[in-house]
Amino acid sequence: MMLQMSGVHAHYGHIHALQGVDVSVQVGEVVTLIGANGAGKSTLLMSLFGQPRASAGRIIFDGEDITRLQTHDISRRGISLVPEGRRIFPRMTVMENLQMGAVLADPANLHVDLKRMFALFPILEERCEQRAGTLSGGEQQMLAIARALMSRPKLLLLDEPSLGLAPLYIKKIFQTIRELNRDHGMTILLIEQNAHHALRAAHRGYVLQHGQIILSGTGKELLASPEVRAAYLEGGHGAAGK
Amino acid sequence: MALAIQQLINGLTLGAVYGLIAIGYTMVYGIIGMINFAHGDIYMVSAFIAVTGFTLLASLGVSSVPLALVTVLVLSVLFTSVYGWAVERTAYRPLRGSTRLAPLISAIGMSIFLQNMVQLTQGARVKPIPPMFVGGIDLFTSEGFTVRLAYSQILIVIVTVALMSGFTYLITKTSFGRQQRACEQDRTMTALLGINVDRTISLTFMIGAALAAVAGVMVTVYYGVVDFYIGFVAGIKAFTAAVLGGVGSLPGAMLGGLIIGLIEAFWSAYLSAEYKDVATFSILILVLMFRPSGLLGRPEVEKV
Numbered sequence: 001m002m003l004q005m006s007g008v009h010a011h012y013g014h015i016h017a018l019q020g021v022d023v024s025v026q027v028g029e030v031v032t033l034i035g036a037n038g039a040g041k042s043t044l045l046m047s048l049f050g051q052p053r054a055s056a057g058r059i060i061f062d063g064e065d066i067t068r069l070q071t072h073d074i075s076r077r078g079i080s081l082v083p084e085g086r087r088i089f090p091r092m093t094v095m096e097n098l099q100m101g102a103v104l105a106d107p108a109n110l111h112v113d114l115k116r117m118f119a120l121f122p123i124l125e126e127r128c129e130q131r132a133g134t135l136s137g138g139e140q141q142m143l144a145i146a147r148a149l150m151s152r153p154k155l156l157l158l159d160e161p162s163l164g165l166a167p168l169y170i171k172k173i174f175q176t177i178r179e180l181n182r183d184h185g186m187t188i189l190l191i192e193q194n195a196h197h198a199l200r201a202a203h204r205g206y207v208l209q210h211g212q213i214i215l216s217g218t219g220k221e222l223l224a225s226p227e228v229r230a231a232y233l234e235g236g237h238g239a240a241g242k
Numbered sequence: 243m244a245l246a247i248q249q250l251i252n253g254l255t256l257g258a259v260y261g262l263i264a265i266g267y268t269m270v271y272g273i274i275g276m277i278n279f280a281h282g283d284i285y286m287v288s289a290f291i292a293v294t295g296f297t298l299l300a301s302l303g304v305s306s307v308p309l310a311l312v313t314v315l316v317l318s319v320l321f322t323s324v325y326g327w328a329v330e331r332t333a334y335r336p337l338r339g340s341t342r343l344a345p346l347i348s349a350i351g352m353s354i355f356l357q358n359m360v361q362l363t364q365g366a367r368v369k370p371i372p373p374m375f376v377g378g379i380d381l382f383t384s385e386g387f388t389v390r391l392a393y394s395q396i397l398i399v400i401v402t403v404a405l406m407s408g409f410t411y412l413i414t415k416t417s418f419g420r421q422q423r424a425c426e427q428d429r430t431m432t433a434l435l436g437i438n439v440d441r442t443i444s445l446t447f448m449i450g451a452a453l454a455a456v457a458g459v460m461v462t463v464y465y466g467v468v469d470f471y472i473g474f475v476a477g478i479k480a481f482t483a484a485v486l487g488g489v490g491s492l493p494g495a496m497l498g499g500l501i502i503g504l505i506e507a508f509w510s511a512y513l514s515a516e517y518k519d520v521a522t523f524s525i526l527i528l529v530l531m532f533r534p535s536g537l538l539g540r541p542e543v544e545k546v
Contacts, residue, residue, distance in 0.1 A: 049434060075436035087431040089424050100424050103417065104436040151436065 282477015488539020
């Protein structure tokens with residue numbers, strides 16, 4: 001078992017955002033978490049890093065209880081996040097952003113890893129010396145993914161990687177997710193409003209509503225589920241965008 | 243003409259010192275968004291460490307000026323960095339996540355504390371150092387005025403240029419520099435990448451204090467005297483320099499320091515030495531009114 005959250009509660013300000021959530025991810029799996037805006041999806045990912053800290057419940061990563069660890073120590077265990085809104089460092093160059101991602105990695109691997117990222121996203125090599133804030137949204141998303149991969153994580157978390165992107169970029173991002181899992185065995189936990197894409201890319205999925213898991217199953221099961229269809233898939237666009 | 247050149251030399255010397263102190267303000271503002279009003283007093287503490295160091299070395303019979311200078315610089319940087327670290331740890335870190343005003347008030351309290359501590363332990367009177375750095379080069383004389391370049395001025399400019407080059411390299415090219423800048427832009431994200439943000443903030447305070455320490459030693463060498471109150475005035479002037487350059491901008495702090503130094507020198511020579519502080523503070527007010535982002539500062543809005 002790569003990740004096991006059991007009975008996790010978390011508060012975001014005055015909001016009781018997670019109300020006893022159980023989520024698990026096996027080694028080599030792509031697991032997705034879908035749900036409407038404000039269901040608590042991002043809070044769930046951030047609570048893995050103690051931001052906010054789980055007020056009850058336990059989080060086990062790779063056999064170790066990480067519930068009370070500090071944020072940077074949790075990352076050091078091998079969890080990497082592509083956060084909501086990308087959060088690249090806008091006033092640093094593309095290269096510097098990638099170097100920031102590699103802080104935890106062995107410096108000897110830097111060049112190999114950079115080459116891998118440039119093979120995955122050739123545009124980043126072209127924009128290498130450009131300030132990251134000048135990139136387009138899709139390019140920034142690729143940079144955020146590449147930055148997260150630079151530390152060679154055991155578990156990759158992606159928070160709405162398709163949000164606000166042009167269809168071409170969305171396709172590219174989901175294709176990358178599949179490739180990372182299939183060709184490199186990367187374990188992935190993916191949060192999406194774009195339920196259709198997410199469930200097709202995932203082995204298993206959870207549906208989060210008002211801070212609780214209301215449904216879970218394989219990607220195919222959830223895609224076929226009438227509740228999921230009604231709430232998240234009608235029209236093929238998932239829940240209403242932000 | 244001779245007077246103008248002399249004031250240019252004096253102004254650049256003074257400006258170098260203000261610039262070194264201003265970096266501490268700007269770095270701390272950049273990373274945690276607060277003005278560290280105790281920073282000027284950190285500088286004052288370093289000047290006292292320098293006085294103590296020079297006096298001690300002189301009483302031990304150390305007569306080599308370079309040896310005394312290097313020893314005092316190292317000691318002052320070490321002790322002052324610890325002060326910088328301790329101030330952040332005790333007065334600011336417990337208030338992080340509280341209202342914006344709380345650490346500001348705490349900083350003013352820390353400033354008063356440091357001033358009073360030094361006043362009580364060192365006395366309120368002006369303290370001199372043994373005369374070690376007398377002399378200079380007479381450049382030329384015209385209209386009965388001799389333009390003089392003191393050895394201490396040469397020292398200040400050389401040390402400042404070397405230090406600022408090294409510091410610029412540290413911030414722009416090294417892994418620590420990247421982590422420091424990353425913290426400025428997004429602290430949570432930096433922590434998510436596995437970086438200990440608290441440690442980076444502590445180091446930022448220590449570096450700011452170390453630069454102020456060098457400034458403190460330089461000023462002690464330059465003027466030959468210190469008192470417990472120098473931190474307040476120099477602090478506010480360096481703060482003005484940081485605001486003028488654009489708070490958060492490192493080149494801005496250096497530039498702002500130079501400009502403030504030059505204005506002060508020329509104002510003293512041509513208008514009124516008594517009102518030189520008024521000139522500096524008028525600039526502070528004007529910048530805040532008409533260009534709050536400063537000369538090299540960036541506007542708040544950022545494409546994301």
